[in-house]
Structure formats: C-alpha cells, structure tokens
Amino acid sequence: MSLFITFEGPEGSGKSTQARILYETLQAQGYPVILTREPGGTRIGEWIRQILVDLRHTEMSPATEVLLFSAARAQLVNELIGPYLAEGGIVLCDRYADSTYAYQGYGLNHNLDDLHTITAFATGGLMPDLTIYLDIDAERGLERKRQARPAPSPLAPHLAALQESRPPTYGKPEWNRLDARELSYHQRVADGFRKLMLREPERWRRMDAERSIEELAHLIVEAVAPLLERVQQYNPPPNQSLPDAAHE
Ligand SMILES: Nc1ncnc2c1ncn2[C@@H]1O[C@H](COP(=O)(O)OP(=O)(O)O)[C@@H](O)[C@H]1O
Numbered sequence: 430m431s432l433f434i435t436f437e438g439p440e441g442s443g444k445s446t447q448a449r450i451l452y453e454t455l456q457a458q459g460y461p462v463i464l465t466r467e468p469g470g471t472r473i474g475e476w477i478r479q480i481l482v483d484l485r486h487t488e489m490s491p492a493t494e495v496l497l498f499s500a501a502r503a504q505l506v507n508e509l510i511g512p513y514l515a516e517g518g519i520v521l522c523d524r525y526a527d528s529t530y531a532y533q534g535y536g537l538n539h540n541l542d543d544l545h546t547i548t549a550f551a552t553g554g555l556m557p558d559l560t561i562y563l564d565i566d567a568e569r570g571l572e573r574k575r576q577a578r579p580a581p582s583p584l585a586p587h588l589a590a591l592q593e594s595r596p597p598t599y600g601k602p603e604w605n606r607l608d609a610r611e612l613s614y615h616q617r618v619a620d621g622f623r624k625l626m627l628r629e630p631e632r633w634r635r636m637d638a639e640r641s642i643e644e645l646a647h648l649i650v651e652a653v654a655p656l657l658e659r660v661q662q663y664n665p666p667p668n669q670s671l672p673d674a675a676h677e
C-alpha cells in the first residue's frame with residue numbers, strides 16, 4: 430500500500446513550509462517518501478510552470494490556464510507520483526487537483542463538472558488519501574508571501590536540475606502572475622476551498638494556519654500517523670545504516 434498526501438490552501442498559508450517539515454520527519458523515520466510540487470515537479474512541468482507564472486503573460490485565456498495546469502499534472506502523475514505510489518511509497522505534493530477546482534473553478538468561474546472531466550483525464554482519477562488544508566485569511570496569506578525570504582528546500586537541487594540552464598526559482602519569494610490577481614479573486618478561492626472540504630470532509634484536515642510553524646507540524650504528524658501503517662519502513666532507516674566514523 431502507498432500513501433498520497435497533498436497540501437492545499439491560499440498563498441502564504443505555509444504549504445511549502447509544512448510539506449518540507451513533514452518530508453524531513455518521515456525521511457528521518459525511515460519511510461520511503463518523496464516531495465514534489467504543482468505546477469512542476471518534472472522537467473516538462475517546470476517549463477509549463479514558467480509559462481503559467483510569467484507576469485508578462487497577461488493575454489493567457491482562462492481555458493489555456495486550466496489546460497496548462499492539467500498538462501503539468503498529467504506529466505507529474507505519469508512520471509513521478511504514479512510510479513512512486515506503485516512501489517508502495519509516500520508522495521507529498523505541494524498543491525494538486527483541488528487547487529484547480531478552487532482557483533480555476535471558484536476563482537475564475539469555470540464549470541466544475543468540466544474541470545472534473547479534464548482532471549480525471551489528466552490524472553487517471555488519482556486523488557489524495559489525505560489533504561492538509563492550511564486555512565488563512567487570503568489577505569493575511571498574501572502579506573506573508575510578500576514578506577517571505579528565500580528558504581532552503583529539499584526540492585531545490587532537484588528542481589535546479591530540472592530547470593537546466595534556467596535560474597532556479599524554488600525557495601525564492603516568487604511574486605507571480607497568479608498572485609498578482611485582485612484580492613476578491615483570492616477570497617473566492619478561499620471560499621471555494623471551504624466548499625470543497627464540505628463535499629469530502631473525510632479526506633481533508635483543516636488547520637488554522639495562524640498557529641506557529643512548530644504547532645502545525647505537530648498537528649500534521651498526528652493527522653498522518655494513523656495512515657502510516659500501510660507503508661513499509663526501510664529497516665533500518667537509510668540515514669542510520671552507516672557506521673559512525675567518529676567511533677571507529
Ligand atoms: N505558521 C506560520 N506562522 C508564521 N509564518 C509562517 C508560518 N508558516 C509559514 N510562514 C511564513 O510565511 C511565508 C509563506 O510560507 P510558505 O510555506 O511559502 O507558504 P505557501 O507555500 O503556502 O505559499 C514564509 O515566509 C514562511 O516562513
């Protein structure tokens with residue numbers, strides 16, 4: 430068995446921060462785990478991401494936006510998420526299909542049934558076992574994001590390699606085309622996420638993103654713990670299997 434966990438929430442709610450902490454926690458406990466993000470996470474997907482976030486692309490049609498997100502997702506599921514789950518691992522993903530429903534559905538008023546059809550086509554119907562929702566007022570989250578400083582990320586070397594000669598963007602405070610939309614859009618998105626949670630309450634865990642980073646990390650570990658039984662740990666954990674040179 431495998432485990433697929435996603436992080437959702439408005440910009441600046443702490444998704445990337447908490448995904449990184451959970452990744453490091455599970456890895457230290459000897460679980461087979463990977464961390465990835467949307468849009469992106471693959472060579473093709475990172476190129477699509479550049480097109481999506483480029484502030485110059487003001488002419489992008491709403492349908493183009495949906496299809497580019499979906500194309501990046503299709504590649505990610507096919508190339509990375511699907512194969513890793515098939516091996517029985519844990520996949521952590523910073524945003525996934527729920528973001529399409531919230532941002533392009535509730536935010537841009539696309540028909541939700543159409544989005545569902547496109548998403549099912551892109552993902553083969555793969556949905557997370559658990560989705561952590563970091564709940565924050567949209568304006569407050571954007572403010573946090575504006576003030577964000579570059580943070581080291583376990584994804585950085587991986588993504589730098591994917592971006593080839595392009596400058597790595599991960600970990601940099603990126604103020605992009607999608608962030609730059611008006612506040613009312615971001616508020617519709619946040620309301621949309623709440624509606625999505627009401628539809629499938631068993632899959633979602635909502636957390637108050639105003640709590641401290643440490644408190645949230647603890648709550649997330651608690652939420653994940655019951656699901657870990659289905660994943661086989663490495664024995665012993667890989668980073669503890671090397672002899673300690675200092676004692677030789
Ligand atoms: N619980 C928290 N309390 C206060 N600041 C936080 C918290 N979680 C994250 N931050 C800060 O908010 C900013 C945005 O966090 P980030 O994880 O990048 O959010 P997201 O990935 O959801 O956009 C970063 O500067 C981060 O350090």
Ligand SMILES: [Mg+2]
Nearest residue numbers: 444445446523
């Ligand atoms: Mg982020």
